[in-house]
Amino acid sequence: MKISVQKEPFDLGAEANAFAAGDTSNGAIVTFTGVVRDLVQGDLDMMEIEHYPGMTEKALTKIANEAQERWSLGDVLVIHRHGRLAPGDQIMMVATAAPHRKDAFEAAEYLMDYLKSRAPFWKKEITGESADWVAAKDEDEDALTRW
Amino acid sequence: MKISVQKEPFDLGAEANAFAAGDTSNGAIVTFTGVVRDLVQGDLDMMEIEHYPGMTEKALTKIANEAQERWSLGDVLVIHRHGRLAPGDQIMMVATAAPHRKDAFEAAEYLMDYLKSRAPFWKKEITGESADWVAAKDEDEDALTRW
Amino acid sequence: MDILYFAWVRERIGLPKEKVETSAETVSQLVDELRAREERYEVAFSDLSALRVALDQELSDFDASLAGVREVAFFPPMTGG
Amino acid sequence: MDILYFAWVRERIGLPKEKVETSAETVSQLVDELRAREERYEVAFSDLSALRVALDQELSDFDASLAGVREVAFFPPMTGG
Numbered sequence: 001m002k003i004s005v006q007k008e009p010f011d012l013g014a015e016a017n018a019f020a021a022g023d024t025s026n027g028a029i030v031t032f033t034g035v036v037r038d039l040v041q042g043d044l045d046m047m048e049i050e051h052y053p054g055m056t057e058k059a060l061t062k063i064a065n066e067a068q069e070r071w072s073l074g075d076v077l078v079i080h081r082h083g084r085l086a087p088g089d090q091i092m093m094v095a096t097a098a099p100h101r102k103d104a105f106e107a108a109e110y111l112m113d114y115l116k117s118r119a120p121f122w123k124k125e126i127t128g129e130s131a132d133w134v135a136a137k138d139e140d141e142d143a144l145t146r147w
Numbered sequence: 148m149k150i151s152v153q154k155e156p157f158d159l160g161a162e163a164n165a166f167a168a169g170d171t172s173n174g175a176i177v178t179f180t181g182v183v184r185d186l187v188q189g190d191l192d193m194m195e196i197e198h199y200p201g202m203t204e205k206a207l208t209k210i211a212n213e214a215q216e217r218w219s220l221g222d223v224l225v226i227h228r229h230g231r232l233a234p235g236d237q238i239m240m241v242a243t244a245a246p247h248r249k250d251a252f253e254a255a256e257y258l259m260d261y262l263k264s265r266a267p268f269w270k271k272e273i274t275g276e277s278a279d280w281v282a283a284k285d286e287d288e289d290a291l292t293r294w
Numbered sequence: 295m296d297i298l299y300f301a302w303v304r305e306r307i308g309l310p311k312e313k314v315e316t317s318a319e320t321v322s323q324l325v326d327e328l329r330a331r332e333e334r335y336e337v338a339f340s341d342l343s344a345l346r347v348a349l350d351q352e353l354s355d356f357d358a359s360l361a362g363v364r365e366v367a368f369f370p371p372m373t374g375g
Numbered sequence: 376m377d378i379l380y381f382a383w384v385r386e387r388i389g390l391p392k393e394k395v396e397t398s399a400e401t402v403s404q405l406v407d408e409l410r411a412r413e414e415r416y417e418v419a420f421s422d423l424s425a426l427r428v429a430l431d432q433e434l435s436d437f438d439a440s441l442a443g444v445r446e447v448a449f450f451p452p453m454t455g456g
Contacts (some may be wrong), residue, residue: 011160011164012160012163012164012167012176013158013159013160013161013162013163013164014160015160016159016160016163016178016180017158017159017160020159020180020182020237022235023182023235024182024183024184024185024234024235025184025185026182026184027181027182027183027184028179028180028181028182029159029178029179029180029181029182030177030178030179030180030255031163031176031177031178031180032175032176032177032248032251032252033163033167033175033176033177033178034174034175034176034248034456035167035170035171035173035174035175035176036171036174037171037172037173037174037246038171038172049455050381050382050385051455052379052381052429052432052448052450054432055429055432055433055448058432058433059434080455087171088169088170088171090167091456092455092456099184101179101181101256101259101375104179105179105252105255105256105259108177108252109248109252112248112252112456115455115456116453116454116455116456117452117453117455118434118453119453119455120381120429120448120450120453120455121453121454121455121456122381122382122450122451122453122454122455123454123455124382133382133383133451133454134454135452135454136451136452136453136454141452181375196374197300197301197304198374199298199300199348199351199367199369201351202348202351202352202367205351205352206351206353227374238375239374239375248456259375262374262375263372263373263374263375264371264372264374265353265372266372266374267300267348267367267369267372267374268372268373268374268375269300269301269369269370269372269373269374270373270374271301280301280302280370280373281373282371282373283370283371283372283373288371
């Protein structure tokens with residue numbers, strides 16, 4: 001299991017290849033990558049991501065452990081950036097490996113749902129005129145009831 | 148949209164990076180990669196994949212078009228290999244981009260479910276002693292009822 | 295009309311493709327003609343529930359009409375992914 | 376006891392971290408003490424349903440006991456991913 005909370009960019013392709021390398025017992029690999037989207041009006045300058053050092057790593061490790069208890073999985077990867085990001089920058093990724101595709105997909109969705117609402121990250125959208133904290137969405141909290 | 152049916156290996160990382168490059172309107176990218184699993188008894192020499200040239204590309208394009216009609220998606224990628232593969236080789240991948248993660252996940256699962264049972268590929272497992280066509284699983288056919 | 299066979303259907307019949315002159319109006323009638331030919335066809339088509347058919351590269355079914363069809367393919371359920 | 380603030384809670388209170396001497400037995404009692412201090416605390420804690428609390432880096436709730444706790448953090452609902 002690799003959990004990384006980092007300021008630096010990561011290379012999706014290199015991470016995906018490293019994650020997949022040399023595993024002949026898991027037939028299914030799922031990755032999810034989150035990208036900073038521009039605002040509807042197209043004026044996002046920066047996305048700033050604050051986190052709670054110490055707690056963040058613990059929370060992500062706990063979520064990944066829960067996924068591994070719940071599904072028959074091979075390896076699990078979680079990378080999440082903090083600091084200032086521009087539109088188009090990759091914020092985070094998760095990857096799951098499993099013998100069967102259903103497990104790999106479900107575990108990746110589970111990781112994402114919990115990471116959204118239970119890992120201590122907060123996003124702020126900075127435009128030329130304003131800097132607004134992104135509000136948590138009810139649908140993200142509701143997504144947890146599925147599990 | 149990129150649909151490729153090919154004998155050659157593909158580079159998951161390079162494909163994922165190319166797929167993700169330069170898109171600032173889709174916040175969610177999902178990839179699924181299928182890998183040749185060894186048999187339980189560990190004696191798989193080769194997996195041979197036969198396909199129906201001409202129909203294969205049409206069937207994959209149709210499935211990808213249906214996914215794009217059904218969900219709010221950005222780009223879609225489908226790569227599927229044929230010929231002889233060894234345990235650990237990557238057989239195929241799909242990738243989906245969407246503004247929201249739910250759409251990206253669902254579309255990727257839809258692509259996989261249809262690709263499994265509606266695209267003309269057939270797998271044969273070759274060991275030292277035998278060469279057996281992989282039987283279609285009821286659960287793969289049942290998976291389509293979800294959509 | 296071109297008839298194509300894939301996977302174990304191809305192996306049982308012993309060839310990947312053949313040209314057939316037929317007056318069959320449906321896939322079922324074509325299958326009956328083929329089964330009457332030789333043992334290897336009879337064996338390959340003995341359980342239609344284990345077979346799929348494509349007409350001009352589109353999945354179809356055994357009741358379908360062959361009117362205007364140029365290419366018929368028989369194969370087992372698909373196992374891609 | 377260390378108290379940490381994140382996101383808009385940090386901005387409203389005007390600092391990321393402070394040391395507090397308290398005899399509060401629960402998170403709620405601690406919040407009441409903080410609110411009584413100054414307007415900026417009163418504003419930050421005016422709607423507890425918009426806040427989350429972690430005790431020693433584990434999510435908890437406002438009824439929880441502070442016995443043995445060394446680090447309390449207040450923040451809005453999380454928006455990672």
